[in-house]
Amino acid sequence: MTPRPGSQADATARMAKARQFADAAALFYDDTTGSADLPDAYVTTAVHSGIAAADVVCIRRLGAYQASGAHQEAVALLKRADADASKHLSRLLSLKSKAGYSANPASRADVDAARRAHLALLEAAESA
Numbered sequence: 001m002t003p004r005p006g007s008q009a010d011a012t013a014r015m016a017k018a019r020q021f022a023d024a025a026a027l028f029y030d031d032t033t034g035s036a037d038l039p040d041a042y043v044t045t046a047v048h049s050g051i052a053a054a055d056v057v058c059i060r061r062l063g064a065y066q067a068s069g070a071h072q073e074a075v076a077l078l079k080r081a082d083a084d085a086s087k088h089l090s091r092l093l094s095l096k097s098k099a100g101y102s103a104n105p106a107s108r109a110d111v112d113a114a115r116r117a118h119l120a121l122l123e124a125a126e127s128a
Contacts, residue, residue, distance in 0.1 A: 003077055004067040006059030014055040014065070015125055021049035022122055029115065039106040043099035046114040049122065050092040054078045056125035057085055071096075085124040088117040 006014075028042040029035075036042035054074065055065040061081040066074035071093045079086035095114055099106045106114075 001066070001068040001070050001073060003058070003062070003064035003073075006055070006063060006065045008059075010065070011056050011059040014052045014059065018049050018052035018056060018122055018125060021045050021052060022118065025049060025115075025118065029111075034112075035108055036106075036111045039108070039111050040099045042111055043095050043106040043114040046118040047092045047096045047099070050089055050114075050118040053118070053121035053125035054085060054089045057081050057121075057128045060125075060128040082124055082128070085121055088120045088124075092117045092121070 022045075025042050025045040028038045028045070030037065051074070055067075058065040058077055058081050062077065064077070066077045075086050075090045075093065078089050091113055095106065095110050098104060098110065099114075
């Protein structure tokens with residue numbers, strides 16, 4: 001699917017969503033133990049934070065973002081804007097189904113991976 005053109009207003013709105021999801025994820029994370037009380041909720045909100053942050057990077061650097069649910073296309077578009085950030089998005093998206101749709105809960109390793117990836121994407125968005 002063709003990327004959707006994005007304006008500075010879109011980037012600002014997507015950044016607000018990225019931060020909102022990051023704030024929500026933080027509610028499920030315990031800094032003292034380095035774990036999440038509700039791992040599936042943590043990973044799912046971290047994924048949404050990362051997706052929104054990736055959109056910001058794409059809008060600011062390419063003037064467009066992938067607004068469809070075609071995740072691999074979003075990763076490919078982000079790779080054009082920031083190859084390192086695309087690796088983080090790919091990792092987050094690999095966790096999405098397990099956390100959101102599987103009968104198996106997200107593991108501590110999944111939580112750790114989601115935390116690293118979504119925070120890296122937030123940082124990339126803030127510096128884009």
